Amino acid sequence: MHCxxxxxxxxxxxRGRPNEVCTVCGSKARHRIALDVYERLLFPHLGEGARxxxxxxxxxxxxxxxxxxxxxxxxxxxxxxxxxxxxPKEVVLPDDFDKFPAGHFDAILxxxxxxxxxxxxxxxxxxxxRWLKPGGVMIFSIPGPYRDGPTVEGGxxxxxxxxxxEKFLQEDHFRLFGNDLEPFLRxxxxxxxxxxxxxxxxxxxxxxxxxxxxxxxxxxxxA
Ligand SMILES: [Zn+2]
Numbered sequence: 001m002h003c004x005x006x007x008x009x010x011x012x013x014x015r016g017r018p019n020e021v022c023t024v025c026g027s028k029a030r031h032r033i034a035l036d037v038y039e040r041l042l043f044p045h046l047g048e049g050a051r052x053x054x055x056x057x058x059x060x061x062x063x064x065x066x067x068x069x070x071x072x073x074x075x076x077x078x079x080x081x082x083x084x085x086x087x088p089k090e091v092v093l094p095d096d097f098d099k100f101p102a103g104h105f106d107a108i109l110x111x112x113x114x115x116x117x118x119x120x121x122x123x124x125x126x127x128x129x130r131w132l133k134p135g136g137v138m139i140f141s142i143p144g145p146y147r148d149g150p151t152v153e154g155g156x157x158x159x160x161x162x163x164x165x166e167k168f169l170q171e172d173h174f175r176l177f178g179n180d181l182e183p184f185l186r187x188x189x190x191x192x193x194x195x196x197x198x199x200x201x202x203x204x205x206x207x208x209x210x211x212x213x214x215x216x217x218x219x220x221x222x223a
Contacts, residue, residue, distance in 0.1 A: 001207045002206070003206070005031060006024045006027070008022045008023060011023065014028065033213040036202060036206065041196075043068060046107065049071075051105050052065070052074065053074050053075075056111070057085075061111075074089070075089070077091070094118070097130075102131065111140060117174065134220055135222035136219070138216075142216075143170075144177050149179065150180045153176075155167065155173055196216070
């Protein structure tokens with residue numbers, strides 16, 4: 001078992017999940033899976049000067065992506081001060097969907113971001129893929145998805161953190177993604193949902209439990 005981000009071989013429990021966090025770089029399971037997916041479905045497809053948008057650029061992935069992507073690597077967040085290593089541009093969604101023109105990015109990356117955006121999740125996905133160039137790809141993860149029902153949202157309208165924690169499992173989560181996410185992406189016009197290609201054997205190598213940290217890879221039709 002090893003961390004594909006830093007090469008570390010020791011992991012610790014986080015919120016009851018064994019081997020969740022790498023003791024060297026602090027990566028969680030989803031970050032290690034993310035890099036695995038990027039190595040196969042992102043890096044080999046990027047041409048010279050490609051523009052890649054990373055929302056909420058966690059430090060462990062930021063370091064790798066900044067080195068691999070160079071000047072075309074663009075980071076944003078609603079609260080830039082949370083990511084001082086990256087100095088991200090302030091982009092507050094859903095208000096700032098006009099911050100970039102349509103067809104601007106070769107790739108858009110985000111992990112556990114969509115559950116923090118107020119409003120309706122389908123509008124957010126539609127807004128993000130609008131920023132993709134033809135042939136561009138969006139690669140992302142969310143908590144869950146929880147398989148036994150449709151996405152539940154509206155957390156921004158609850159009066160307290162305690163109620164969000166109770167209903168959405170974290171004080172600052174506005175929704176719980178359910179079993180309607182995957183069909184929505186599969187049917188989303190203008191592109192196709194690809195497999196993340198991660199096997200449970202590969203998960204085991206990265207200290208990730210079977211079936212956990214599934215990724216969504218949506219590629220826009222080439223022009
Ligand atoms: Zn590590």
